[in-house]
Amino acid sequence: MTDHLPHTLRSDALDNRERILDAARALFAADGLDVPMREIARRAGVGPATLYRRFPTKQELVTAAFADQIRACRAIVDEGSAHPDPWRGFCLVIERVCELHARDRGFTEAFMATFPGATDVSAGREYTLKAVAELARRAKETGRLRPDFVLDDLVLMLMANKGIHTTSVTTQVMASRRFAGFVIQAFENCPRHAPLPSAARLTSAAPTAD
Amino acid sequence: MTDHLPHTLRSDALDNRERILDAARALFAADGLDVPMREIARRAGVGPATLYRRFPTKQELVTAAFADQIRACRAIVDEGSAHPDPWRGFCLVIERVCELHARDRGFTEAFMATFPGATDVSAGREYTLKAVAELARRAKETGRLRPDFVLDDLVLMLMANKGIHTTSVTTQVMASRRFAGFVIQAFENCPRHAPLPSAARLTSAAPTAD
DNA sequence: ACCGTAACGGACGCCTGCGTCCGGTTGAGT
DNA sequence: ACTCAACCGGACGCAGGCGTCCGTTACGGT
Numbered sequence: 001m002t003d004h005l006p007h008t009l010r011s012d013a014l015d016n017r018e019r020i021l022d023a024a025r026a027l028f029a030a031d032g033l034d035v036p037m038r039e040i041a042r043r044a045g046v047g048p049a050t051l052y053r054r055f056p057t058k059q060e061l062v063t064a065a066f067a068d069q070i071r072a073c074r075a076i077v078d079e080g081s082a083h084p085d086p087w088r089g090f091c092l093v094i095e096r097v098c099e100l101h102a103r104d105r106g107f108t109e110a111f112m113a114t115f116p117g118a119t120d121v122s123a124g125r126e127y128t129l130k131a132v133a134e135l136a137r138r139a140k141e142t143g144r145l146r147p148d149f150v151l152d153d154l155v156l157m158l159m160a161n162k163g164i165h166t167t168s169v170t171t172q173v174m175a176s177r178r179f180a181g182f183v184i185q186a187f188e189n190c191p192r193h194a195p196l197p198s199a200a201r202l203t204s205a206a207p208t209a210d
Numbered sequence: 211m212t213d214h215l216p217h218t219l220r221s222d223a224l225d226n227r228e229r230i231l232d233a234a235r236a237l238f239a240a241d242g243l244d245v246p247m248r249e250i251a252r253r254a255g256v257g258p259a260t261l262y263r264r265f266p267t268k269q270e271l272v273t274a275a276f277a278d279q280i281r282a283c284r285a286i287v288d289e290g291s292a293h294p295d296p297w298r299g300f301c302l303v304i305e306r307v308c309e310l311h312a313r314d315r316g317f318t319e320a321f322m323a324t325f326p327g328a329t330d331v332s333a334g335r336e337y338t339l340k341a342v343a344e345l346a347r348r349a350k351e352t353g354r355l356r357p358d359f360v361l362d363d364l365v366l367m368l369m370a371n372k373g374i375h376t377t378s379v380t381t382q383v384m385a386s387r388r389f390a391g392f393v394i395q396a397f398e399n400c401p402r403h404a405p406l407p408s409a410a411r412l413t414s415a416a417p418t419a420d
Numbered sequence: 421a422c423c424g425t426a427a428c429g430g431a432c433g434c435c436t437g438c439g440t441c442c443g444g445t446t447g448a449g450t
Numbered sequence: 451a452c453t454c455a456a457c458c459g460g461a462c463g464c465a466g467g468c469g470t471c472c473g474t475t476a477c478g479g480t
Binding site: 222259 | 456457458460
Binding site: 421422423424425426427428429430431432433434435436437438439440441442443444445446447448449450 | 451452453454455456457458459460461462463464465466467468469470471472473474475476477478479480
């Protein structure tokens with residue numbers, strides 16, 4: 001916790017760290033977050049002690065492992081926000097994010113979990129949600145996004161997307177793509193749609209979408 | 211396995227059996243299927259041995275515990291099928307089934323699992339799906355249900371609904387209700403909707419919906 | 421080439437859940 | 451009331467995951 005310890009790892013240590021992260025990413029993506037630490041160590045070809053030395057808690061490992069997924073998430077919403085047509089940008093975000101989550105089961109769990117102290121993940125979540133909320137506001141202005149949409153609806157759909165489990169990654173992505181298609185249709189403003197049941201509060205402190 | 215053993219349990223045994231089932235139902239509903247057997251025994255106020263004697267495998271316990279849920283499921287689809295307007299009946303099924311699954315987390319898992327040997331559950335599943343397929347066919351004929359709907363889409367949505375987890379049962383039901391509302395909008399035939407990505411095969415042997 | 425130390429990983433003890441055995445208890449038939 | 455067997459549940463051994471300790475290895479600076 002003090003600053004006297006060397007911030008440069010030895011070459012072998014750095015190499016092991018990389019292999020641990022690779023193993024963690026692979027296992028998290030395939031099996032979700034609750035794979036045993038031992039399993040990750042085994043796949044990385046290191047002892048358990050090494051894993052625990054580098055990442056004392058599973059949370060730190062998760063945070064480190066999903067750093068680039070979070071970057072990808074930001075990139076997606078930024079791209080969507082930059083789209084000339086807000087509604088199309090909004091749709092793009094849904095499609096891309098669903099696919100991202102479909103390809104990586106662990107990331108979905110990490111993204112949803114909101115576990116304490118994972119500042120990196122939850123910060124990314126906050127940013128993403130905030131940006132999407134703004135995009136949704138603009139999409140509503142164009143009249144294509146239904147006016148009764150709230151941000152929690154997106155969270156709802158992400159949670160739902162997480163529920164889709166299949167045998168292979170290929171079918172997983174297919175299923176998720178079709179699901180995203182349905183979601184977009186459900187979110188699209190249609191003149192003759194029945195009023196929806198009221199939304200439940202899912203996010204702890206959601207930026208208001210409307 | 212042979213038929214020489216008495217098919218009538220002693221009164222105390224029968225009483226315990228009931229309390230075990232009650233405990234199992236409560237815990238399954240709240241926490242899902244993977245609660246420890248011990249926990250169920252503890253809540254029922256019996257020893258682990260008693261639990262295992264009555265239900266040698268967890269599957270038998272699950273099957274017995276969800277017998278009435280399965281009946282409820284059948285009742286829902288029967289009611290939906292009997293509705294004069296097939297589309298409205300179809301919607302009703304979606305709403306009711308989503309709520310049923312929202313109220314009982316364990317049932318969703320049991321319904322989805324397709325684990326081997328749970329003849330009762332999977333038979334109920336088969337029946338339900340088959341009946342809904344027929345209802346969907348009729349709903350399509352009225353033009354209200356989109357023509358490119360396939361039965362796997364309903365399974366997809368049930369899986370998705372399963373993904374929705376919240377803190378309390380109340381919000382769970384609220385969220386699920388809103389989700390069902392979106393699903394119905396997504397399934398409704400709208401003249402100007404974009405073509406959907408192709409569906410993935412989710413059921414092992416699905417009765418064809420179209 | 422040498423040496424100090426960061427880094428390694430096998431091995432340990434703990435805990436939790438699993439399924440089963442056995443001595444004591446109690447319902448039910450005479 | 452008596453008896454017998456059906457029934458009960460505490461206790462046991464097993465398996466797997468957890469986090470940590472310590473003797474050994476090998477990197478990197480001189």
